[in-house]
Amino acid sequence: MRHRESTLVLVAGGAGFLGSHLCDRLLAEGHEVVCLDHFGTGRRRNLRHLEREPRFDVVTHDVVQPLPARLRRQRFSRIYNLACPASPPHYQADPEHTLLTSVLGTRHLLLAAEESGARLLQASTSEIYGDPEMHPQQEGYWGHVNPTGPRACYDEGKRAAETLCADYARAGRAAVRVARIFNTYGPRMRADDGRVVSNVICQALAGDDITVYGDGSQTRSFCYVDDLIDGLYRLMEHEAEARDIGAVNLGNPVELTVSDLVRRVLAMTGSPSSVVHHPLPVDDPRRRRPDIARASELLGWAPRVPLEQGLRATVLWFSDEAEDGPRAGGRSELAAPAILA
Numbered sequence: 503m504r505h506r507e508s509t510l511v512l513v514a515g516g517a518g519f520l521g522s523h524l525c526d527r528l529l530a531e532g533h534e535v536v537c538l539d540h541f542g543t544g545r546r547r548n549l550r551h552l553e554r555e556p557r558f559d560v561v562t563h564d565v566v567q568p569l570p571a572r573l574r575r576q577r578f579s580r581i582y583n584l585a586c587p588a589s590p591p592h593y594q595a596d597p598e599h600t601l602l603t604s605v606l607g608t609r610h611l612l613l614a615a616e617e618s619g620a621r622l623l624q625a626s627t628s629e630i631y632g633d634p635e636m637h638p639q640q641e642g643y644w645g646h647v648n649p650t651g652p653r654a655c656y657d658e659g660k661r662a663a664e665t666l667c668a669d670y671a672r673a674g675r676a677a678v679r680v681a682r683i684f685n686t687y688g689p690r691m692r693a694d695d696g697r698v699v700s701n702v703i704c705q706a707l708a709g710d711d712i713t714v715y716g717d718g719s720q721t722r723s724f725c726y727v728d729d730l731i732d733g734l735y736r737l738m739e740h741e742a743e744a745r746d747i748g749a750v751n752l753g754n755p756v757e758l759t760v761s762d763l764v765r766r767v768l769a770m771t772g773s774p775s776s777v778v779h780h781p782l783p784v785d786d787p788r789r790r791r792p793d794i795a796r797a798s799e800l801l802g803w804a805p806r807v808p809l810e811q812g813l814r815a816t817v818l819w820f821s822d823e824a825e826d827g828p829r830a831g832g833r834s835e836l837a838a839p840a841i842l843a
Contacts, residue, residue: 510534510576512620514565514611515584517544519690520625520683523731524582525549529557531735533580536573540564542599543587548690565607566599569614578620580738583611586660588627590653590783591696597655604659608666615676623679623738624667626749628790629657630682638757638791641682641749651785664749679737684753684792688727688812689819699724702764703813703820706773716782718761723791725754726812729805736801747800753792754805766810770817 511528515521516537521544528535534557537549541562552558563570565585586603587593593600608624615622631639632647647657670676687699705712733752740747764777797803 509579510536511580511582512536512538512573512576512578512611512614513582513584514538514607515544515586515625516582517541517546517548517560518584518588519548519688519692519695520588520686520727520730521582521584522548522690523688523727524584524734525552525558527731527735529555533557535559536561536576536578538563538565538569538573538585543589543592543692543695545690545692565610566602567610569610574614574617576618578614578618581611581615581620581622582625582734582738583608583622583663584625585611586625586656588656589692589695589697590656591694593656594652597652600655601659604656604663605666608663612666612670612676612678615678616670621677621679621738622667623681623734624663625734626664626680626682627656627660628682628684628751628753628792629653629787630661630664631787632657633785633787634789637789638755638793639751640793641751641796648785652783653785679740679747680749681734681737682749682751682792683730684725684751684790685722686725686727686730686753688816690727691816691820693820693823698722698760698763699813699816700820702767703771703817704824706767706771706775707817707821707824709773709775711778712764712768712775714760714764714777714779715786716760717779718764718777719759720782720786721757721759721789721791722763723754723757724763724809724812725752725805726807726815729754729807733797733801733803736803737797740801742800748796750797750800751792751794752797752803753794754809755792755794756805756809757789757791758809766813767817770810770813
C-alpha cells in the first residue's frame, strides 16, 4: 500500500482520536499532511509529537465556515473528512453545530476536492443504521433512525453527508469514498467522551462505580484504532469508481455484550469497582455488529488485533495519563501482554 512518491493530504478533524492516528499513518507512508481542526473536541496534545515534523502543518479552522483561501489554493491529492464530534455527550452539547459540521463541512470539503481534483474519503458511521432491525448490518440496509431524537443531529447529519457525497460522485464532480465506522477504541480516546470503552476503563482505574446503561445485554463490536486506520487508508487508495464501491463498513465483527466488556476490564485491571445500572439513553442501539464482507473482498481488510491485546494497550495508556498527565503523542503501539495482569 506504500506510495512511491509523496502526495499532499488534508485531514479535517486531524487532531481528534482517529484523525491524529491517521496523520501518523500518512506521514509514515511518506505523505505531506495538513491537519485542519477547530479544536472543539480535538486536542493539541495528540499532535505534540509532530511539532518538529517538516511535512506536517496544522491549520485552525471550523469546517462549518468556507475553507481559508490558502487551503483552497493548495493542490491536495487526498482529503479525509473526519471533522465531527463522534461521542453522544460531545455531539449533543451543540446539536446545531454538529449537524452543520456534517452538512456544510462536508460540502466545503467536497468543493475543495472538486477544485483540486482530490479524492475525498468521508468518515461516516454505523450510527446511520440507527437501532438496526437487520443484524449484522450490511451496507445495503437503509437503517432505522429517529430523525428528531437527541441523537439525530449526528445520525441524520452523517446520513446527509453521505447523500452529498453520492450526489457529487454521480455528477462526476469528485471522486469519493465512504467509510461507515463502527465502535473504535485505543490510545488518545478522551476520558470524558462518554463512550463505553473509555468510561469503563477510566472508572475501573479510579476504583469508581462502573456505569452500565440498561441491563448490560446490549452488544457492541470493538475495533482497535490501528486496524481502523489501516482500513481507511486502504479504502482511500482503492482504485475503482465510487459508484462501484459504495459505502464500506469498517469495524470488528466480533460481538460482545457491555457486561462482558466490563468483566474483562475488571479482570484486567484488578479493580475493586462495583457496577451500577442506569436507564438506557434515548435511541441507544440494542445491537451493533458490522458485516465486513465488502471490505474483505474489495480491500483485503479485516481486523487483526484481538480485543484482549487492544484493551491492554488502551488500559496502559489511560493509566499513564492518570499517573503522569498527558503524554506527548500518546502512541498506539500495543502493550506487551505481560505488563498488566
